[in-house]
Amino acid sequence: xxxxxxxxxxxLALAVxxxxxxxxxxxxxxxxxEAWYAPPPTCGLPxxxxxxxSLPPISRYPAGTLHVGVTAGLEDSRTYLKxxxxxxxxxxxxxxxxxxxxxxxxxxxxxxPETAQVAACFVGAAFAPAEGSVAPPPAVxxxxxxxxxxxxxxxxxxxxxxxxxxxxxxxGEANNGLALLPAAGTAPGTSWHVAFSAKSRAGSDVPPxxxxxxxxxxxxxxxxxxxxxxxxGDVAFGPLGGVFVGPxxxxxxxxxxxxxxxxxxxxxxxxxxxxPGFAYPVxxxxxxxxxxxxxxxxxxxxxxxxxxxx
Amino acid sequence: VTRLRRLLADPFSVSVLVLGVLALxxxxxxxxxxxxxxxxxxxxxxxxxxxxxxxxxxxxxxxALGLLLIQxxxxxxxxxxxxxxxxVRAAAAVLAAARGAA
Numbered sequence: 001x002x003x004x005x006x007x008x009x010x011x012l013a014l015a016v017x018x019x020x021x022x023x024x025x026x027x028x029x030x031x032x033x034e035a036w037y038a039p040p041p042t043c044g045l046p047x048x049x050x051x052x053x054s055l056p057p058i059s060r061y062p063a064g065t066l067h068v069g070v071t072a073g074l075e076d077s078r079t080y081l082k083x084x085x086x087x088x089x090x091x092x093x094x095x096x097x098x099x100x101x102x103x104x105x106x107x108x109x110x111x112x113p114e115t116a117q118v119a120a121c122f123v124g125a126a127f128a129p130a131e132g133s134v135a136p137p138p139a140v141x142x143x144x145x146x147x148x149x150x151x152x153x154x155x156x157x158x159x160x161x162x163x164x165x166x167x168x169x170x171x172g173e174a175n176n177g178l179a180l181l182p183a184a185g186t187a188p189g190t191s192w193h194v195a196f197s198a199k200s201r202a203g204s205d206v207p208p209x210x211x212x213x214x215x216x217x218x219x220x221x222x223x224x225x226x227x228x229x230x231x232x233g234d235v236a237f238g239p240l241g242g243v244f245v246g247p248x249x250x251x252x253x254x255x256x257x258x259x260x261x262x263x264x265x266x267x268x269x270x271x272x273x274x275x276p277g278f279a280y281p282v283x284x285x286x287x288x289x290x291x292x293x294x295x296x297x298x299x300x301x302x303x304x305x306x307x308x309x310x
Numbered sequence: 311v312t313r314l315r316r317l318l319a320d321p322f323s324v325s326v327l328v329l330g331v332l333a334l335x336x337x338x339x340x341x342x343x344x345x346x347x348x349x350x351x352x353x354x355x356x357x358x359x360x361x362x363x364x365x366x367x368x369x370x371x372x373x374a375l376g377l378l379l380i381q382x383x384x385x386x387x388x389x390x391x392x393x394x395x396x397x398v399r400a401a402a403a404v405l406a407a408a409r410g411a412a
Binding site: 071074293296303305306307 | 349387392
């Protein structure tokens with residue numbers, strides 16, 4: 001009878017004892033790198049951007065601001081942010097988060113922020129901090145994208161749900177940052193502009209972008225009851241008939257480090273070098289056509305003009 | 311058909327036709343440049359339309375109209391020469407007739 005009672009107690013202890021439950025938590029995150037680009041509107045033409053290396057950065061906005069905007073249906077600026085994910089414990093799994101972008105005032109360039117259609121996309125390559133750079137910005141990967149939501153203030157903010165991106169980061173994808181750019185399908189003729197404060201901005205009431213990251217941490221298991229005291233007050237052996245049941249095996253931190261050090265499945269090149277190509281190959285024949293036309297006109301203009309004799 | 315064939319065999323007629331087409335292309339370039347520039351408020355977008363469309367169209371139009379003017383002058387000179395020849399031939403005929411009568 002005593003052994004049966006001990007067995008029952010042991011089974012009860014096993015049922016009650018949690019086995020490494022996942023504990024949800026959040027951590028604040030700031031940006032480590034920020035850049036905004038003002039690609040020349042010629043990038044929207046079929047001929048491409050053209051040479052931009054010699055162009056100086058456009059900075060018609062106050063220093064320390066970031067911008068996303070559309071002018072007459074054409075993108076005029078976009079912002080890249082890299083979040084600091086180091087606040088997430090190494091053995092935790094990133095599950096989601098929210099990026100909050102307080103919208104700056106009209107003096108900083110904001111106009112019609114309530115009509116803004118901003119989308120967040122993955123950045124394909126590392127980027128350097130820049131303000132109003134006219135250089136072609138790093139490519140973006142919009143297979144995973146989230147639309148920013150405008151919340152009127154004061155202070156007005158744009159919020160971005162980071163859950164889709166967190167899933168990819170949790171799968172080991174490199175954190176090259178997020179791009180905030182006008183959403184695809186912007187109607188022609190629309191114009192809006194939203195400005196944000198960069199983290200380096202001083203003397204402004206508008207705070208910089210901040211994020212809250214959610215993660216699921218593997219909690220340390222509770223210590224199981226090492227001893228069972230029966231009703232008679234005697235100290236008995238541990239459950240399972242005298243076999244000591246130790247704590248659940250805590251995953252080794254090394255496993256997470258090894259997982260993080262693995263190369264991603266898809267390695268994106270840092271930069272791609274390619275020529276502009278011929279957008280319209282038929283234009284190759286245009287010089288020949290002009291040459292033939294010039295030759296014919298030269299011949300025709302030196303022929304004697306015949307006049308009908310009456 | 312014969313008249314059209316004769317017309318196309320004449321370098322003057324064909325050159326006038328080609329220059330007319332070039333002038334029309336110049337007008338079309340100006341129209342496209344104006345339409346593209348008017349569609350945007352951004353100066354850097356308007357600039358390519360102005361340079362390639364408007365200025366290019368104006369250049370093509372000027373080129374075509376200039377050559378058409380040259381051709382028209384050549385035609386007028388040819389007609390004047392032909393009339394002068396006719397006058398000379400008539401005078402020669404009158405002179406020959408006067409000699410025969412004498």
